[in-house]
Amino acid sequence: MSQPDSEDGEMIRTTFDAVTEDLGDGIVLVRLSGEIDIATTDFASESIRAAIAPPARTVLIDLSAVTFCSSAGLGNLVEARRLAVQHGITLALVGVGRPVDRPLTITGLGREFTIFASVEDARAQGGRQP
Template identity: 75%
Template sequence: MTSQYESHDGEMIRTVFGAATEEPAPGVLVVRLSGEIDIATTELAAEAIRAAVAPPARLVLIEVSAVTFCSSAGLGNLVEARQLAGQHGIDLALVGVGRPVDRPLSITGLGRDFAIFASVEDALQQKGS
């Protein structure tokens, strides 16, 4: 998916973003985000996350290994996911956190608010699914 918006000087800026959700086991959803999560794509990310972090899900893994950039808007998506998970009693974890996501999580201190796993397989093994 590609999102475009106009910059202040009138040039079009292209942002590449993708989101796919799969269900590897009943009640377990994996939301795979890729590309840039910024102001141009934040609503697309939010839609994918909101659709997953809702009953009857019991575990949602947000896989971010293919994310190449995460702005404060992207961090907002993750915070919203955590809040929704808490409201619905859903276990939530981040998976495949590389530098583009780890850096803003670390700088803001938000990293300590999330369970983080190296892979979906590790998360499923740890979470008992």
């Protein structure tokens, strides 16, 4: 992804990707990677919204490959939580490293999410805290 730099019109490059995988048994995995910022927030939001819908019963958002998470990225996670509640879908975050953990902790939002170390741990618990 790229967008024009506001000062000189040159393109700046932002690295981001989202891959969605159906794990079966009503579990959908969304793997986000790269930087979640103002330049990528719409793409992240679209990927998350598409996953958090019936027939999914559990949605896991894997953040282990995220290298930066701005307030826009936190907004994506808050939106995901709201949609999950609205649809009666269990939502859990997976592989939350420092680039995401730090803003979640500073803002207090970390308490609002179920968080697992790995996809395997989340699947073992059905996406719910033990």
